[in-house]
Amino acid sequence: MSIQGRCRCQSCTIRGLTGPAIVITIGVLFLLHETQGGHFDFQNTWPVILLVIGLLQLASAFSSREGHVDSQPPAPVVPTPPAPPAPPVNPPQSYLASREQ
Numbered sequence: 001m002s003i004q005g006r007c008r009c010q011s012c013t014i015r016g017l018t019g020p021a022i023v024i025t026i027g028v029l030f031l032l033h034e035t036q037g038g039h040f041d042f043q044n045t046w047p048v049i050l051l052v053i054g055l056l057q058l059a060s061a062f063s064s065r066e067g068h069v070d071s072q073p074p075a076p077v078v079p080t081p082p083a084p085p086a087p088p089v090n091p092p093q094s095y096l097a098s099r100e101q
């Protein structure tokens, strides 16, 4: 998605932060796993990722959508492929010979 077509309303901005927030959360959890271990083992802390996602979705749902722009891109124009060349009606002998090989 291009930056130009991106909506700048509060709700979409918060939603756009979900990906980076997940990456940062996973990084922090692995850091805790490596440095603290024990109770901060990743097996125990991974649900924090779900909490972060849920909190960001809540924040996005409750924030303003003033100035929201639907960023539905226009349907791509698919060029129709050209029709294959039709064989000659009365093919010369050289054409028939090349087809038989």
Ligand SMILES: [Zn+2]
Residues within 6 Å of the ligand: 007, 008, 009, 010, 011, 012, 013, 065, 067, 068, 069
């Ligand atoms: Zn928006």
